[in-house]
Amino acid sequence: MLLFVKISLFCFFSIELVSQTNKAQLEQKKNQIQKEIQTLNDILKETKASKRNSLNHLITLNTKIEKRKELIETIQEEIEVLNRQSARVQSEIESVKQTLVLLKKEYATMIRSAQKQSNHIAKLSFIFSAHDVKQSFLRLKYIGQYSDFRKKHALKILRTQRELVKKYLDLQQIIREKNTLLGNEMEEKNKLEEEKTNKEILVAELQTKEEEIKQKLEEHKREMAALKEAIRKIIEEEMRKREEERKRKLAEMAAAEKKKKEEAQNKGNRKNNKKDHQATIEKTEAKEVGQEKLITETDREMEALSQNFEDNRGKLPWPVQRGVICEPYGEHEHPAIKGFMVMNNGVEICSIMNADARCIFDGEVTRVAPSPAGGKMVIVRHGEYLSVYTHLREAYVKQGDKVKARQPIGKIIENEEEGKSTMNFQIWKGQKTLNPSEWLGRVN
Secondary structure, X not given: OHHHHHHHHHHHHHHHHHHHHHHHHHHHHHHHHHHHHHHHHHHHHHOOHHHOOOHHHHHHHHHHHHHHHHHHHHHHHHHHHHHHHHHHHHHHHHHHXXXXXXXXXXXXXXXXXXXXXXXXHHHHHHHHOOOOHHHHHHHHHHHHHHHXXXXXXXXXXHHHHHXXXXXXXXXXXXXXXXXXXXXXXXXXXXXXXXXXXHHHHHHHHHHOOHHXXXXXXXXXXXXXXXXXXXXXXXXXXXXXXXXXXHHHHHHHHHHHHHHHHHHHHHHHOOXXXXXXXXXXXXXXXXXXXXXXXXXXXXXXXXXXXXXXXXHOOOOEOOOOOOEEEEEOOEEEEOOOOOOOEEEEOOEEEEEOOOOEEEOOOOEEEEEEEEOOOOOEEEEEEEOOEXXXXXXXXXXXXXXOOEEOOOOEEEEEOEEOOOOEEEEEEEEEEOOEEEOHHHOEOOOO
């Protein structure tokens, strides 16, 4: 029985712990989405009236709608967690109620039994009717123990009653939280419907300019393709230079090794320098080992940096202090023109005006160059990985600079009409693009 109670308690606390963890995670997720929506609200508010029917305004609004849907889903998940908690607490209340009824029933039986033995004569008669002194002593002890047991039973009833009151209070708190969330859900759904209506109006307006928009999008496609090609060429050039440098070092080491062996051989031919000859050979071999270590040191550092970068997948800081992803990675349909597919080798990150681009991880600036998409781009190497920051008005760093995580590396070009700064951010491994969303951590 004791083992069963322990197992039951363990299961209860395990379920409770998991429930609280899920609730905390959902609350954290909800707060993050709310911050992103607030950033989008700030961007939309700063958009000039003349640009309220623009393509970029639609993209920002569409991002906000998706975030609003995600927020509603998170609230619904929270409500589901509370529903499970409520059902569990109600089950516990019923269990405590049954226990309390049983305890009161047992206590009533004890009281009736005690009343029968309430007078001193009955107690004395019970004690002295024993067969011997030992039995009399045991009966006396029993009367005392029975009285203590009755008191303990009464305390147990009080504790159970208090537990029942606490369970009712817990249930009331859950109901209040649930009602608050239901209210929040309704409010967010109303906002979502309003945003969807605004989007439909904006899409209808933009569809009257479909050909003009398609031309702009085709131009944007060409810019993105040119950007990818430019980055690829930079990577190829860097890899070629690194390989040439490696070959040069190997050639220098081979020449140095040959020269030292020749010197050692010449010295070895001298009969009176036999011991020196052996020592020279050993010294040469030691230096060769040292040179081999030097040649692989850079590779080891690159491997270590790559591993550190990989270990931080999903936890890397954002490349802006405050922003949201307003266009995802990869191929996707444009929000205004059905069937028109857009390709992005990174993600478009929208931020408020006057934003800085920040490095996502320790590394070395491998290139600062003009971007085919406009402005400048900065490429930072993190071992095998590269992070690319484009659409910069100015760069704060230069090629060869060592940079740290969260260090500002450039000013993003501002769009005063749209009231925002937009940066195309990419992550590469070798000559392959990766989805930055899978590498970045929570939004600030």
